[in-house]
Amino acid sequence: MKLIIEPGRSASQYWRELWHYRELLYFLAWRDLAVRYKQTVIGVAWALIRPALTMVVFVLFRRLMGAERSHVSDVLLVLSAVLPWQLFANALSESSTSLINNTNLLSKVYFPRLIIPGASVAAALVDFLITLGLLAVVMMWQGFAPGWTLAALPVLVVATLALSTGIGLFLAALNVQYRDFRYVVPFIIQIGLFVSPIAFASANVPERWKLLYSFNPLVGIIDGFRWSILGAQTPLDRRAVTMSLVITVLSVCYGVWYFRRMERRFADVI
């Protein structure tokens, strides 16, 4: 084994090293989860309470607004959107602050830095898998059986992770240099909650706003989740889905590229 250290060299073995350090990703994600739930009374139940309460608020909101009913209950309609939304929001907010929350790791040990935001996303995924349990319970309570479209769920989860990782990497790297971006993420999440189809269905968006509306990459993803969970009769806008996928792929590529470009300076700047 021979290791050469010289300017601009770090790139060559990066992906192999990332694989070598895969266990660290597991340990850091596990640390984040363990610490998060260790000093709480109800522990993991917190992972369920947040989406449950969000769902209740939005269902009440729909009732008050007299929103039109679809083929499934409001509870399922909202929950099937709240889950991917929370996955996206958690993964994004955790990964974007992950580097500045692990300053000592950046300045005292070497490992591929992608591990740090990667672990944040992985921890958010675990929380999401727990909330799928909530979904299963609600489905049983409503007597709703999902159809063959449920098979697409893993793909949609991957797309959500990819989108949040792409944006998260970009913001995490920016945060190292400009701490302002710490304040940008909560703002993105606050706005996103209202411009994404969570309290409403995309079918209710007026036609002339549709194009602008589908520039939000979460539109295609959340609609996809609804289609997958609630069944094939849920309308699915192909254009929105395509745009989501394109934006997701672009954001991952750009996020990784930008992160890799900034990475070699992290220890000097942070």
Add this chain to the structure above:
Amino acid sequence: MSVIQPRVVVEGLGKRYRLQHRHDRHTYTALRDVLTDAIRSPLSWLRSTTANVDVEEFWALKDVSFEVGEGEVLGIVGRNGAGKSTLLKVLSRITEPTEGRAVMHGGVASLLEVGTGFHPELTGRDNIFLNGSILGMPRADIARKFDEIVAFAGVDRFLDTPVKRYSSGMYVRLAFAVAAHLEPDILIVDEVLAVGDAEFQQKCLGKMGEVARSGRTVLFVSHHLATVENLCHRVMLLDRGRVKLIGEPGEVIAAYVNHAAPASVTPLLDRTDREGSGVLRFAEVRLLADDGHAVQGFVVGDDAIFDIQIRNLAGQAHRSVHVSIGINSAMGQRVTTWSTSYAGGDLPVTPASDFVLRVRLPRIALIPGSYTYNLFATVGGDVADWLLPAGAFEVGAGDYFGSGQLPGTRDGTFISDHSFQLT
């Protein structure tokens, strides 16, 4: 010592930092500053970058070349800011060099801090796995060495206690134990042994010696010259980012202690942080070896001379003048006091002009380390001048007893002559 099989080859390594000198800037840039700058001088990007005087280049390392062989322990010494930590960071790949290259033949593990990534909420057991993994140990290896790590740290009763409830000694022991069980070909260690009690330090040093004997290469930074002398096969002296000297430990440490660059301090006479009437003023202190050449420090057992120049501002002779030199350890503790009251009696009458007071110290018996000294003068019982501290000097490890065994910090706080006999 000849290098048999180089494990680490460093050629012309350099690391440049750009320092931005602007208003009391935080370590990170705020986007606000970038935006306001852009608004203030929208055309600034058109100007050539050389016009930008705000950026100062600073070479933390420059032209550093050396080799370290298999099973060799290389000590790295130098003053603060000499580039020791930067060198270790570059070799650990935490930061990239600006120029030059280093080739490491084998797996590298670095220990720049004890307990990196330890989480206070997690238990000892959890932290062993977490920390091991951060240091690059595969999980299977950690599991295999788990019992050994616990035994080395001596924390078996507290394995399931969160480390925030550990005493600082236990915390350090556990953290070092994990690192000590890495089995890299090349181990890079920064000043991490300064923590922990003497017994544990001894254990850690033993472990490092063991690592080297098993054919691994160790790069070791320490301020602790006695440890460096005991543990290292060769020592490298860094000075302002460059390799000043590399060779036998005794030789390099002596050079470091005797000829280290004079610190850029305010001349004593210009200092304003002093007390006293000012009838007499300390003007300069020169440290001399017994042959009369100026030095920055001493080796244990050397004869030392302090020449204290005193300015007599009153321009008249004084009676009953006392001068004391208080010696303090790096921890700020008074170690000893040299005073005209003890050894010199009253200086009968001082000259009416400036004069030099010479203090002779046969066979310096201070433990190796850094010391500061205070200067204190009274005239007729009134404080004339008082500087706290007036300066600093280093004491390097030396063969005080002529036995080949060098007294070090572990041996206590001072050295005393003694003898043994069978009766």
